[in-house]
Amino acid sequence: MITFDEKRNVFHLKNDRFSYCFSVERGKYLLHQYFGRPLREFRGSAERPAVDRGFSPQPGAYENERTFSLDVVPQEFATNGHGDFRIPSLDVVLENGTNVVELWYEGYEIKKGKPALEGLPALYASDDEAETLEVTLADTKGRMKAILSYTVFAGDGVLTRSVRYMNTGKETLRLENAASLCLDFPDHDFDRLSLYGGHAAERSLERIRLMRGTMVTGNTRGASSHQQSPFLALARPKTDELSGDVYGFSFIYSGSFRMATEVEQFGTTRVIVGINPDDFAWTLAPGDAFQTPEVVIAYAHDGLNGMSQAFHQAYRNHLLRGKYQHAVRPILVNNWEATYFDFDDKKLDDLAACAKDLGIELMVLDDGWFGHREDDNSSLGDWKVNREKLKGGLEGVAESAHKRGLKFGLWFEPEMISKDSDLYRAHPDWALHVPDYPSSFSRHQLVLDLSRKEVQDYVVNSVCDILKSGAIDYVKWDFNRHLTEAFSAGRTPEHQRETKHRFVLGLYSVLERITQSYPDVLFESCSGGGGRFDAAMLYYMPQTWTSDDTDAICRLSIQTGTSYVFPPITMGAHVSVTPNHQVGRVTPMQTRAFAAMMGCYGYEMDITRMSDAEKQQVKEHIALYKRLRPTIQLGTFTRLLSPFEGTKNETAWMFTSEDAKEIALFYFKTLSEPCTPIRRLRLAGLDPDAAYKIAAYYPAQSLSHDSDGSGTGTLVGRTFYGDELMQEGLNVTKINTDFAAYLWVLEKVMK
Helix, strand or coil: CEEEECCCCEEEEECCCCEEEEEEECCCEEEEEEEECCCCCCCCCCCCCCCCCCCCCCCHHHCCCCCCCCCCCCECCCCCCCCCCCCCCEEEECCCCCCCCCEEEEEEEEEECCCCCCCCCCCCCCCCCEEEEEEEEEECCCCEEEEEEEEEECCCCEEEEEEEEEECCCCCEEEEEEEEEEEEECCCCCEEEEEEEECCEEEEEEEEECCCEEEEEECCCCCCCCCECCEEEEECCCCCCCCECEEEEEEECCCCEEEEEEECCCCCEEEEEEECHHHCCEEECCCCEEECCEEEEEEECEHHHHHHHHHHHHHHHHCCCCCCCCCCCCCEEECHHHHCCCCCHHHHHHHHHHHHHHCCCEEEECCCCECCCCCCCECCCCCCECCCCCCCHHHHHHHHHHCCCCEEEEEECCCEEECECHHHHHCHHHECCCCCCCCCCECCEEEECCCCHHHHHHHHHHHHHHHCCCCCCEEEECCCCCCCCCCCCCCCHHHHHHHHHHHHHHHHHHHHHHHHHCCCCEEEECECCECCCCHHHHHHCCEEECCCCCCHHHHHHHHHHHHCCCCHHHEEEEEECCCCCCCCCCCCHHHHHHHHCCCEEEEECCHHHCCHHHHHHHHHHHHHHHHHHHHHHHCEEEEEECCCCCCCCEEEEEEECCCCCEEEEEEEECCCCCCCCCCEECCCCCCCCCEEEEEEEECCCCCCCCCCCCHHHHHCCCEEEHHHHHHCCEECCCCCCCCEEEEEEEEEEEC
16 A cells, blocks of 8 residues: 655555655655555656746755755645745744754655554554555754654545654754644645534535635634634535545644645645644653644545545544444433423433333433532532432432433533632632633633643543443533633643643543543533534544534534534434524424434433324334434435535435445425426435335425325335436425425335
């Protein structure tokens, strides 16, 4: 998978999906050569011409060679001060105040498998699944080295990159920018795709033409955030869901990040990905090293779905870990929107009884079970059961669920502290704060300083004291504000700008200790919904609450946006009451259910107050989901119609089982329209020579098969070849209602 051509000095990283090539030029510089469809061999047919460019200076050794400048060559790693004026990979300040070093090629090593990254989540692989190339660059004055790591996987369309910076000299160095990836493209004929949003409105797709100058996706919030997602893609302008070249970048990191593109004067494009340098610095004493987080690059020539499926496959096989990596997830009911803080033993017992009757498998107790917490003003950090509210304690609530055959789950927010808490009264210095200035509050809470070992130990011990009873089967781990006043009382002045990154490293240490101690517990990450839906959190917790917005129509875009990077099995998606608590919309139960079937299915409502007719409908939805769950959670996901494109009024999702024998096809239309063409829904990824039977059809607002007696409903039981279903497709019957949802189930019956 990785070769080095000693004659041409070219590294070639290759699998069935792509080739990635770069060379060692003049024995010193790593120059990018090619990234795209797989090549038999790279021989440099499009050799870069030597051109004298005005105001592009030459490195000192090449003063008289005006056709060579670092300002114009495509680099794998870029430093300051030697004539490259584009965004650098590295900003390092020496003791004399300069930020200029000279890192030249020293050597390489090819390894089987993939080494772990110290203290950081990353993709993993066995020796027969991947190969890793480590290229060492060394400063000509011996001050430092940068080890560039590249891993290519045998069966996945992704490449990973990271850098390890080492102080090899005798003076202290200060990193002020330590990027994980630098990648130069020879042109700028791209659309730039990113995911933006806000609380309860996460991950909307923005697609714009790549512009000259610098464009940045990122934040300084101390978390991956609702506002910007650590994802970037460059797609050729005509690329759509099923065709065209696209390069996707996903950052395995949960803190402040920067994903920048720069189109410079000669029309080339540089991509830089790493920790956001705006609020970062790291002191490297002699002998110290700094490991950057990992970037996952997905290349696809078969469109945005190809990119997404490359990410999905890599994350399911090489990021998720443990018991639940390839296990279907339980259907749950969460009491939050049912009761908020107003609950007791009886309410929860009634909820468990109703859940069992409906076919639900897991009951989750959310906020309000600890300290003296009756609202969001107090008690974070005091992880002791409130026995005035729960007379039987957590063990009583868990027993109520377990005796009915349900699993029991619990909500925590361990990274936070309330000013009104025993913990704050004992350790006010454990909260992030700046001396002599007032702290900023969000949701009446402050953030614990996880950069400190004693605080990490407290969090681990507090959570484990609850989990060691063995009564907890599931944990929802929440994070309901971002970092302000990121000053640590446990750190000296010269190390204060390390605090945000050390907070993230502390979080990873806490999560590793807890999740490995309790491998049978299913952990779900949350941050006011999807405010920390990133690949790093999935390394520890195999699913994430996608958004606090449970409205089915809002979820069509939120879940579609999330799917550009993350597979459905990682997305928590629940049915909630109408009018919806976030936006007040009234939608049919079937539409809410079909939207929630996108991922890890559940209910976020008071199921005990439903009518008998509603309960019967919920039973039918749950039975249907249990039938389709392996296909939805473990199969291949394809976007057929996106709510971000066209009229933005339609969404279509397709799920194909692992064995390719079952297909679940969902179609949603947000608003009914007069005098519209009949929608023809063309499937994708089928075997053109195989026949498929339409086994079931659920028209809008009805769960009964073939209930309307017209149009597509009459096709139930008929078979069609895959080529016809992909070229001609299925017609959607006329829609005369808002918020309509349809489902077809197809079975492969012959070859």
